Amino acid sequence: MTDGEWTLPDDLDAVREALIEWYEADHREFPWRRTDDPYAILVSEVMSQQTQLERVEEAWAAFLDRWPTTADLAAADRADVVGFWTAHSLGYNNRAKYLHEAARQVEEERGGEFPTTPDGLQELMGVGPYTANAVASFAFDAGEAVVDTNVKRVAYRAFDVPDDDGAFEAAANELMPEGRSRVWNNAIMELGGVACTKAPRCDEVGCPWREWCMAYASGDFTAPDVPTQPAFDGSRRQFRGRVIAALREYDELALDALGHRIRVDYAPDGEYGREWLVGLLADLEDDGLVDVEAGPDGERVARLRR
Template identity: 80%
Template sequence: MSDAEAPADEWTLPDDSAAVREALIEWYEDDHRDFPWRRTDDPYEILVSEVMSQQTQLGRVVEAWESFLERWPTTAELADADRADIVGFWTDHSLGYNNRAKYLHEAAGQVENEYDGDFPETPAELQELMGVGPYTANAVASFAFNNGDAVVDTNVKRVLYRAFGVPDDDTAFEDAASDLMPEGRSRVWNNAIMELGGVACEQTPHCDEAGCPWREWCGAYASGDFTAPDVPTQPSFEGSRRQFRGRVIGTLREYDELELDTLGHRIRVDYAPAGEYGRDWLTGLLTDLESDGLVDLERVEGSQPVARLRRDG
């Protein structure tokens, strides 16, 4: 049985864990990707980067992040903005589900109205903000306040699985990540271990090319077996429901309002009122957007529904 297949009660971290920790931190501090959000400890700027990065490659996030903060540099200015403008920005920059823009807007309002403009600092408190789940809360606590727990994302799981034979089990990953993280250093540690998974221990590893600092301890490097936990496949954007949600938002920004069929023909060339991608399909899409607080759908008996972008500051 390989280390990677060992049962949960048989795996162990290296005896010289202190050396393991220092090797990774030194490697990261010596040379790492220079994303602008790594040069700030402003919790608002970090929250924006985390939300934008959820479905977008980091290289593309940089321009969107800088433009967003130039337009809305503080939570106060974001909270006062028209939601339709924020959602439109999200759509224009292809930043994933546009309800995340709505949640970011609402979270800014919470910071201003419930916290007097000061961000909460712990993962538990940060989860009280709209749309902020455990992972994002921990990231903001770590990178803004150096007050987070060990991050456990897909990259971290892959590193721990390969290097130390931690089994594909969420509890085991959390335990191992927590045991490894040096106390009081969540900012540098979480950045470092995610960087390791992002540039050295990718699906196709680049151990020597990236100068992986854990080669002397890594079971996969010693054995040549670089299997890793399964990674969920990201659905294709082209033709997806997410793509057409964005098209609806983008089209409604150009018009005060549109009837159902007019909107349908503008967002897809194969729209046919009675077809597979027709009124039922579009009504379902609009109903979802209405539930998310992004669209108003006016239903009048005997007439086609009319859709308009919701605007509220």
């Protein structure tokens, strides 16, 4: 499946299940992941904007202990809410004001009931598209794909999605299994938060997408929020990525056919010829990404490892 310059794997069901199984087997236990209360989730989302999650945990619990429902928050003195925000170093005080006003809207305009869709949630004060989608996903399992910095980094590295908001949104929604926004959005953000970090930890945490990931194949882990690595053009990292891309397209290729598809100056007996290609493929075999075997006519062929 393609859209412009980027391509998602054909076996999307396998991609999806691999990530969900990885997430459900082990993930960070933030308390807001154990509730579907839209108010508690909204508080966590607003607090998490530009604030480390570890610091949010204590503030989130204290906030809900003091104002456990939208009715409690709506009845509070706004100065007290802003004072709490400041005391816990949660960033811009306007967020506290907006959260207080959103609680008032829920109570006075909606009879204490939260909207359940992203469009409805955006009618609340200070709730933009990202926060509305997150609350719809995590509280009601009714959102679209969440696209934050972590998700962009994952999509850029794994599937060569260009640094374009429209492309990221399209790819994220294509990846997400229908009707599973709660677990999916938690899972893909977890992937970016603990595995596909700025300094990637692919093998250390057992990233479930290694077999499909273009960055893992090429060794180039640049991303929109990660400085470009030097001298990528012409590097082995670049040609490793081209090998994986070619084998995804053609399933298997004889060595010389593969060589001609990954570099214009390939010559079987030249400096960048069969010997160079065999060495490149050996690296990919060692990484568990490619197999090189004898074909029906005895000629060696390369294919992706399944």
